[in-house]
Structure formats: C-alpha cells, structure tokens
Amino acid sequence: MAPSKINADKPHLWKADVAASVDQFNQWFMRFAPEAFRSTRVKTTEHVKAALLATRDLRALDAATLRANPGALPTLRMCTAPPLAVDRLVGLSSASKSLIGSMEEGKLAARMKAELLDENLGKVCAVLSKLLDRDIFPWLEAKKDPTDHERDRASTIVADRLCSAVANPIVRNAQEQRQLALLGDWLDMRGYRKQSHPAGKPLAEMEAGTYCFRMNLAVGKSVKVNIPIDVVIQPKKPRKDRLPVLVEAKSAGDFTNTNKRRKEEATKIHQLQATFGKDVCFVLFLCGYFGSDYLGYEAAEGIDWVWEHRIDDMAELGL
Numbered sequence: 369m370a371p372s373k374i375n376a377d378k379p380h381l382w383k384a385d386v387a388a389s390v391d392q393f394n395q396w397f398m399r400f401a402p403e404a405f406r407s408t409r410v411k412t413t414e415h416v417k418a419a420l421l422a423t424r425d426l427r428a429l430d431a432a433t434l435r436a437n438p439g440a441l442p443t444l445r446m447c448t449a450p451p452l453a454v455d456r457l458v459g460l461s462s463a464s465k466s467l468i469g470s471m472e473e474g475k476l477a478a479r480m481k482a483e484l485l486d487e488n489l490g491k492v493c494a495v496l497s498k499l500l501d502r503d504i505f506p507w508l509e510a511k512k513d514p515t516d517h518e519r520d521r522a523s524t525i526v527a528d529r530l531c532s533a534v535a536n537p538i539v540r541n542a543q544e545q546r547q548l549a550l551l552g553d554w555l556d557m558r559g560y561r562k563q564s565h566p567a568g569k570p571l572a573e574m575e576a577g578t579y580c581f582r583m584n585l586a587v588g589k590s591v592k593v594n595i596p597i598d599v600v601i602q603p604k605k606p607r608k609d610r611l612p613v614l615v616e617a618k619s620a621g622d623f624t625n626t627n628k629r630r631k632e633e634a635t636k637i638h639q640l641q642a643t644f645g646k647d648v649c650f651v652l653f654l655c656g657y658f659g660s661d662y663l664g665y666e667a668a669e670g671i672d673w674v675w676e677h678r679i680d681d682m683a684e685l686g687l
Contacts, residue, residue, distance in 0.1 A: 374651070374674060374684050376667040382660050388677050393619060393656035396543065404542035405531060413527040419443035420523065425514050426505055429497050431489035439474035441492075446529040449501035461491040468492070536621070543619040544598075547653060547676065548581055551599055551615065554679055555579050558687065565600065571644070572610035574602040585614075587639040595636055599653075603686045613649045613685050614640065615674075620656040630662050634669040649685060 375381065419440035423429050426447065434440070445452045454472060458465045467477040467488050476485065500508065504522045507514040514522070531538065552562060563578040565571070571585065579601040584594040599615040606612075616633060633652060640648045652666065655676035666673065674681045 372684075373672050374681050376663075376670075376672040379660075379664070379667075382663050385675050385678075386659055386663075389655055389675055390657055392677050393543075393621065396546070396655075397539070397621065400542065400546075401539050405538055408538050409524075409527050409531045412530050413523050416443050416523040416526045416530070417519065420519060425519065426500060426508060429493050429500075431486045431493060434471075434489045434493060435476065435485065438471040438476050441468070441471040442530065443526060444496050446526045447501060447505070448496060448499035449503070450499075451529050452495075452499070457492065457495060461488075461495045463488040463491045539621060540619065543655070544617055547617040547619060547655060548598065550676065550679065551617065551653065551682075552579070552581070554682060555601065555687070559604070560601070560687075571600075571612065574600070574610075574612050576602050576606050577604040578602050585640070585643075587643040589642065593639075595639060601685075601687060605686065607649070607686065609645065609647060611644055611648055613651070613687065615651055615653050617653045618656075618658075619654075620658060623657045623659045623662075630665050633666060633671055637669060637671055651685065 375385070419437070420426065422437040422440055423433050423444070429444070445454070445457055452460070454468060457463075458468055464477065464480070467480060467485070470477050480488070502508050504525050505514070505518075507518060556562075559577065561578050562580060563575065564580050565574045565578075565583065567584075579599060581599055583597050583600045585597055586592045587595055597614050598617040600612050601615065602612040616636070618633075620629075637648075637650050640650055650671065652671060652673035653676060654673050663673075674685075
C-alpha cells in the first residue's frame with residue numbers, strides 16, 4: 369500500500385510551510401548565489417578570451433574563422449550592441465536557424481554543403497561585424513593590438529553578459545546540487561549507502577539500504593522513453609512491491625516559475641504509475657517559492673512532498 373500523505377492532505381499547514389521555505393531559499397541565495405555566479409563567471413571569462421584570440425581580437429571575424437571555431441558564436445553574440453539573442457541573429461542575418469542552433473552547441477551543420485555553409489557563415493559575420501560594441505573593444509577603432517588590460521576588461525564585460533543571460537539556471541543548478549548533497553548526508557547518517565543500480569536490472573531488485581542520484585527510468589508500454597529521477601532510495605525494509613522511493617528535488621526563486629513548471633511533475637507521475645502501478649512512491653523535495661496554487665495542483669494530481677526545512681519528514685516514507 370502507498371504510505372499515508374505527509375503534506376498533500378494538510379492544507380492548514382501550507383501557509384506556514386511556504387513562508388518558512390521562502391525564508392530558507394532567500395537565506396541560501398544571499399549567502400551562496402553570488403559565489404556560484406562568480407565561479408561561473410571566472411570560467412566563462414576564459415571562454416571569452418579564447419574566442420577573442422581565435423578571432424584575432426574580433427579583427428578576423430570571417431567565415432573561415434567561424435568554421436574553425438563554431439563554439440565561439442554564443443560569445444560573439446554578446447560582443448554586439450545590443451547583445452543578440454539567437455532568434456534575433458537568425459532574423460537579422462537570414463542565416464539557417466539549424467546551423468546557428470548547431471553552432472550554439474559548438475558544432476557545424478553536418479549535412480550542409482561547403483558553399484552554402486560559407487554563405488551562411490558570411491551572413492552571420494556581416495551582422496556581428498556591423499553591430500560590434502566598439503565601446504568595450506576600443507582597439508577596433510584605434511586599429512591596433514589590444515593591451516592585456518583592454519582584453520581582460522572586455523572579456524569580463526562579455527562574460528558578465530553571458531552569465532546574466534543564464535543567471536537563473538546557474539542559481540538553480542547550484543541549489544539543486546545542494547539539495548542532493550543534503551539528501552545524501554541525511555541518508556548516510558541513517559546507514560544508507562550510495563550505490564548505482566545496474567541499468568538493465570529490474571527496479572524492484574535494487575539492493576535494500578542503498579540510494580543513487582540521477583537515475584533514468586524507462587517508462588511506457590509500447591514506446592519506451594527514459595525519464596530522469598533525482599534520487600532513488602531502496603528502504604532498508606523494502607515495500608511489499610519492492611519498488612524504491614523516487615524523489616524529485618525542486619527549488620524555485622519566484623512563484624511564477626513554479627506555476628509554469630507544475631505540469632512537469634504531473635506528467636512524470638502519470639508515466640510512472642502507468643509503468644510501475646498506482647502505488648509507486650514519488651515525492652517532491654521542495655525549497656523556495658512553492659505557493660498554495662502550485663501545492664494544490666500537485667496534491668490534486670496525487671503528488672506528495674517533503675519540505676527541505678523539515679527534512680526529517682523523509683522518515684515517514686519508510687526510510
């Protein structure tokens with residue numbers, strides 16, 4: 369039998385828990401998010417410098433250079449005034465959207481003929497060259513080599529632009545890593561072992577008293593698809609169906625984003641139930657801005673949750 373609900377059937381507790389969860393996320397953000405952002409910016413600055421050197425400090429912005437360095441495109445989009453989003457660059461250049469999409473991933477369009485490739489790269493270079501932000505690259509107007517200081521300064525500015533474009537994912541990834549570490553520590557203290565489960569082995573045969581992170585589960589009857597599960601835990605005393613506890617770690621820095629994403633968990637539990645049965649134990653591990661609208665939606669879908677600020681509630685799952 370599925371365990372009784374921990375929080376989904378207790379709406380009288382939701383308001384206080386939401387407030388406590390928001391406070392916890394805000395305290396973490398103020399302490400650790402700036403450092404997560406800074407460390408990413410340091411790495412990004414090195415990528416920017418590499419792109420500058422590959423293009424001879426933006427003085428060799430041509431098809432041959434882009435062909436040799438397709439992964440430089442995200443940096444080059446941030447070198448313009450204003451910085452260009454991918455779709456804006458596609459629109460301005462009339463270049464192939466699939467080619468630009470491939471370059472954003474660091475590669476070229478595999479099947480595009482050489483002549484067409486050069487034509488498209490030329491269009492991209494023409495737009496980039498025309499819109500280069502010459503205020504942060506003063507050596508272009510001066511027609512001279514940049515000093516090390518000028519290159520460092522420009523690289524930092526462009527890196528800031530790149531990081532600002534992905535600021536939310538940077539913070540979300542850092543928070544997710546922290547949540548998984550917290551769950552791992554909680555399980556370790558109770559004598560569980562972190563141990564991967566062989567991919568081809570049935571889920572019900574997972575060894576008792578073990579857990580693993582980031583497991584892909586094959587779901588579906590006629591067509592199989594893999595869905596990722598953040599934490600999979602086989603209790604020391606397995607459930608009657610021997611299926612492990614499945615946990616999705618979630619954090620959020622605002623209420624709007626969670627309401628946009630709430631259908632993802634509903635889809636996931638329906639897939640899991642269709643494959644493993646209605647009693648599959650799937651819970652959310654929440655920290656941050658999860659309001660009553662979100663919680664009510666998830667409860668209506670049969671999804672339960674544990675708040676990070678009350679992590680010991682995990683024990684109610686038989687752990």
